[in-house]
Amino acid sequence: MQENTAIPIISQSKNQTVGPVFKFGGTSMGSIERIEHVADLCLKLKPSAIVVSAMSGETNRLISLANKILERIDVPEYDMLVASGEQVSVSLLSLALRKRGIAPMPMLAPTAGILTDAQFSRANILQVKGEAIKEALDKGLLPVIAGFQGVTEDGQLTSLGRGGSDTSAVAIAAGIGAKECIIYTDVDGVFTTDPRICSAARIIRKINYEEMLEMASQGSKVLHIRSVQLAAKWGIRLVVKNTFSNDEGTEMSTIDEPIEGEIVSGIAASQNEAWIQATCANTPQFNLSNVFDLLAKKGINVDIINQGEHNSSLKISFTITQTDSNLAMETLKKEFPNISLTLREDVAKISIVGVGMRTHAGVAARMFKTLANNGIEILLVTTSEIKVGCLILRDKVSLAVNALHEEFIPKT
Numbered sequence: 072m073q074e075n076t077a078i079p080i081i082s083q084s085k086n087q088t089v090g091p092v093f094k095f096g097g098t099s100m101g102s103i104e105r106i107e108h109v110a111d112l113c114l115k116l117k118p119s120a121i122v123v124s125a126m127s128g129e130t131n132r133l134i135s136l137a138n139k140i141l142e143r144i145d146v147p148e149y150d151m152l153v154a155s156g157e158q159v160s161v162s163l164l165s166l167a168l169r170k171r172g173i174a175p176m177p178m179l180a181p182t183a184g185i186l187t188d189a190q191f192s193r194a195n196i197l198q199v200k201g202e203a204i205k206e207a208l209d210k211g212l213l214p215v216i217a218g219f220q221g222v223t224e225d226g227q228l229t230s231l232g233r234g235g236s237d238t239s240a241v242a243i244a245a246g247i248g249a250k251e252c253i254i255y256t257d258v259d260g261v262f263t264t265d266p267r268i269c270s271a272a273r274i275i276r277k278i279n280y281e282e283m284l285e286m287a288s289q290g291s292k293v294l295h296i297r298s299v300q301l302a303a304k305w306g307i308r309l310v311v312k313n314t315f316s317n318d319e320g321t322e323m324s325t326i327d328e329p330i331e332g333e334i335v336s337g338i339a340a341s342q343n344e345a346w347i348q349a350t351c352a353n354t355p356q357f358n359l360s361n362v363f364d365l366l367a368k369k370g371i372n373v374d375i376i377n378q379g380e381h382n383s384s385l386k387i388s389f390t391i392t393q394t395d396s397n398l399a400m401e402t403l404k405k406e407f408p409n410i411s412l413t414l415r416e417d418v419a420k421i422s423i424v425g426v427g428m429r430t431h432a433g434v435a436a437r438m439f440k441t442l443a444n445n446g447i448e449i450l451l452v453t454t455s456e457i458k459v460g461c462l463i464l465r466d467k468v469s470l471a472v473n474a475l476h477e478e479f480i481p482k483t
């Protein structure tokens with residue numbers, strides 16, 4: 072986990088309790104009908120503030136427009152474009168609320184005071200100045216705030232990276248002193264694994280923040296990773312629920328033992344993986360510290376790292392997200408002209424996650440055996456206290472997920 076969670080958020084709460092922040096994702100904003108439904112829900116449940124994503128498909132559409140002209144994502148015009156989808160959602164939901172007699176306060180990031188660094192397309196929230204939102208609350212207005220966007224110190228609009236509006240919602244909750252943040256989405260909660268891959272997948276009712284963090288960072292796409300980090304850090308009760316059903320959803324909790332007596336709580340598969348193998352003969356500067364320093368300066372998060380030898384020169388092998396693969400390859404080539412690089416994108420990472428692993432031995436061995444029994448080759452391995460992850464070939468993901476679910480997750 073490389074994200075800095077030490078975000079100095081100013082809480083403006085003056086002892087009065089601030090109700091929950093609701094966040095609605097792209098599917099919930101996907102049509103006028105759905106937006107009207109969301110407005111009805113807010114009328115009934117009375118959140119303190121609402122954070123919204125762009126209508127589903129809209130961010131993709133905007134990105135593809137930009138790509139037709141120039142494939143650069145590290146420039147301010149990219150962020151200004153992709154963050155515009157959220158502005159539409161803010162306006163439409165505000166209109167729907169107004170129609171129902173609720174006075175909305177529509178807010179984009181600069182008005183709401185969501186300050187970020189200037190890493191375009193992947194900005195980090197530095198601070199949420201809660202004043203403007205609190206002022207709106209004091210006036211009895213309901214803030215409707217654009218997720219996914221922020222503003223730099225000198226006023227440039229930024230975007231937080233795909234899926235970032237979850238993080239906006241949690242940061243805003245922290246910024247106004249709310250104790251709870253409910254992420255409304257199009258699924259009933261967090262599943263033991265991706266139900267599209269494994270029909271035995273089921274909802275996890277309570278999941279530990281750390282487990283959720285591992286699930287999210289290992290590829291479970293329900294929540295943006297940083298939102299979970301922030302919620303854990305700021306003690307915000309985070310719940311994932313379906314906008315269109317009455318299911319109670321999944322609640323993140325700080326309970327640090329297997330919640331349902333299970334060693335493994337979930338299985339995550341990440342298909343957005345790129346595997347780079349690099350060697351560089353007779354180049355002392357080619358070492359772990361320089362290579363990863365270089366990548367870090369470009370904002371590239373490295374996941375699994377392996378160091379070895381190849382024909383008596385150093386071989387460094389690592390995984391990153393596919394999104395970063397071009398940037399990483401170019402950066403390395405530029406710095407080390409005689410580097411030899413291979414890039415593989417036909418890989419995926421499959422991970423088992425559970426706090427129960429802290430107290431149970433032999434979990435990794437069981438995973439390796441299950442994969443071996445199914446003829447699945449393991450290319451790289453990564454472990455933490457509560458996770459074992461394996462890089463495998465992408466065409467084996469479905470087989471691996473189903474086999475591991477069968478092995479580790481009891482049927483209820």
Ligand code: ASP
Nearest residue numbers: 124130219233234235236
């Ligand atoms: N609209 C943005 C995206 O599609 C942010 C989000 O939905 O959380 O990535």
Ligand code: MG
Nearest residue numbers: 096234237293
């Ligand atoms: Mg999302």
